[in-house]
Amino acid sequence: MEEMKDLELEKSAKKTKGPYRNFPMVPRVVFGQGSFDQLGEILLPHRNSNDAPVIYLVDDVFKNSDLIDRIPVLFQDRIVLISADKEPKTGQVDDLVSTIKEDFTELPSAIVGIGGGTLLDLAKAVAIMLNNEGSSANYQGWDLVHNQAVYHVGIPTISGTGAEVSRTTVLLGPEKKLGINSDFTPFDQVILDPDLLHGVPKDQWFYTGMDCFIHCVESLNGTYLNAFSQSYGEKALELCEEVFLGDISDSDSRDKLMMASWHGGMSIAYSQVGVAHAMSYGLSYLLGTRHGIGNCLVFQHLEEFYPEGVAKFNEMMEKHDIQLPKGICANLTDEQFNTMIKVSLGMVPLWENALGKNWAKYITPEKLRSIYEKI
Template identity: 75%
Template sequence: MVPRVIFGQGSFDQLGEILLPKRRNSDAPFIFLVDDFFENREFAQRIPLMFNDELIFVSAEEEPKTEQVDILVSRIKERYEEQPSGIVGIGGGTLLDLAKAVAILLNNNGLAQEYQGWDLVSKPSLYHVGIPTISGTGAEVSRTTVLLGPEKKLGINSDYTTYDQVVLDPDLTKTVPKEQWFYTGMDCFIHCIESLNGTYLNAFSESYGEKALELCKDVFLEDIPEDESRDKLMMASWHGGMSIAYSQVGIAHAMSYGLSYLLGIKHGIGNCLVFQHLDEFYPKGVELFQKMLEKHKIDLPKEVCAHLTQNDFDILVNVALGMEALWENALGKEWKKIMTPERLQAIYQKI
């Protein structure tokens, strides 16, 4: 679990105070990895840079890649003789996952792709802080950093991945465009549905999942003030991330990994594209999802898989079926008898 977290509107302004005791000396900088959306914006001026701290703007247009992590790590090692004091990730799931991965690789030898899997990290990460500027992914609380590698999309899942400190400031989400707000929020909603309906469910994950689901319903189905909505969605993201940390996600996420790997579709919208066709597995969840789509007038892309070749479908199916823990959570230990490659392809063909 994340050992330290602060929450509240305007809490970002405490960042300098938080980092100061963690600075080893003036030659050990903090490296800030920030969504390039904020480049040349007023927000960037609020980042508390000191000494030789470095601000690196990173595009979040594509899913985070293992190669991208390796390039950032090499850049930092070549530029600074002394190990940095820490890494600060500011942005959505892409930036938060990148920052976690960079912090791991700065203290562990090798390439990022070598750590894709469960508990492969042997040494603690460099001190790292996560600051989400959009709510829904749960990346700020997760022990996983999901990366697109040369052969697979899979997380670095370890006890050392989790952030040392998180700052939850709902005000930072004011600039999120509506569709992105919806798709990322649905990532959280789908986390909850898959966790609460999974075979891995336990009392710990259930308590967090139920609260996150309640908050998602308030945000996406009720008419509440914008500042209250931002607060609640940020808390829903946190609770949803906690829920899956102690259980697992399911079918939509497994299939979304395939869409990301082959077609480069962002995770949030990928989940939505899949989830609309999973009423056989999550009937109540899909019914709520359809109501949310209608309320917010969201039109999902159509015929995304209409022109794919059989080889393309084979890639989609193989990547998705490789997420064994997700399928077992969704369908039980005999999941391979239930979700055959042919059945899975048939669902992809509806998208």
């Protein structure tokens, strides 16, 4: 009990003022049902030549769908279908970049990501690495990118991750799961078409939506909180509650969840996420657990840190009859637990946001293991 009182004092301590970060945002966005069909018109001014293609990275769930036929392919443009079953990897980014450079005489005019967080993160990473040397693993971290990315467009087909608006692209690397977090990462253009959310499986809809809900809870309860992040986070949280606890039409639900994702992503532009995300990175790195469900698996056990948020989360799970997998960590070895713990403890900004600058006094390897063992 005494430790938790000390922790609350740590979190309430005022931070030193300035210097303030001059963060970039997505400069152009179009929202509305059917807005996907404006893509060709949007891309046209950015086409450099007939030999500088537009590369479309598209979730392979759309193979043989009418969405593929609606993509405005011209000249040497290429559609690359990619499975979103696994988290995006640095090696995958490097292979895509290598293939593009080998197959075309000019750099692409644009990279377009069409899909959920995996495809959007891949598109951002590929756009960056086309203009930066070496492996994408070398750029996992904060502000390591030096050259402008190729023009890139994000078109989400599921909502919640905030990848369409964030300044990071989260990748699994050979040693860690960490984003390329830079001023060059955000998309130059985003198209938000709620019609593209039709047909998303219910469990995936829930887990991805909970990513938004959870990172808003973490942002709003964090030490980095400020009026900027609070204004976006509170609106995103309100929209999530309307979608997952309210009684609204499917059409309104798609519109509101798309905007919750946008506002949620904006809320952490000037803030950070927290305990659930830090620990879910360990799950993803070791077990390949998808980001959305990974956050849910951890968050259910975080009443100590986010009591109101966890209570609301449980209410949402009950309303939508969601049953989380059990025993994910039941048979892990000491070495495997230590790997997850090491990855999680490496997420220093997340822990600092969650618990303050002296977070390491409260979060020990033993503490993390005790939570992982419940999953």
